[in-house]
Amino acid sequence: MPPSARRSVGGKKSGGFERMRAYISVSYQLRNALREELDAIKAALTSHQIEPFIFVDQYQFDPADEMAMMKQALADIDSCGILIAETTDKAIGIGIETGYAKARNKPVIYLRKKTAPHSTTLSGISDYRVYYENAADLQMQLESVLKNIL
Secondary structure (H helix, E strand, O other), X not given: OOOOOOOOOOOOXXXXXXXXXXXXXXXXXXXXXXXXXXXXXXXXXXXXXXXXXXXXXXXXXXXXXXHHHHHHHHHHHHOOOEEEEEOOOOOHHHHHHHHHHHHOOOXXXXXXXXXXXXXXXXXXXXXXXXXXXXXXXXXXXXXXHHHHHO
């Protein structure tokens, strides 16, 4: 990891066993605007004993460290059992991360606000789809999807 990258999350062992992790792919630029939705995603995951992992919250890279950033993102996806793509904002990075997870045979969950533009490519490679009204609706629907996965 280059010196400009900073990790701010601990290990994934809990009570002597390794918990499943979910990689949450979200637009870096829209991250703060989606705070309530990301909290709902984290609540749904933790209620199923799944550790949420939001890449954009864990690291900060200098723009010149783009190769190191992507290498780290792919390694983190490899360490997760599920990828959740929050696609309210159509960011290229979400598509790359989702495609990689799908190629690695990870279950992919496509999420977006009902009012956001649809991504046919991301939806098309996803195993599950959630179109939500608000954070509470998102949490309820995601918990239902997680029951099907687990």
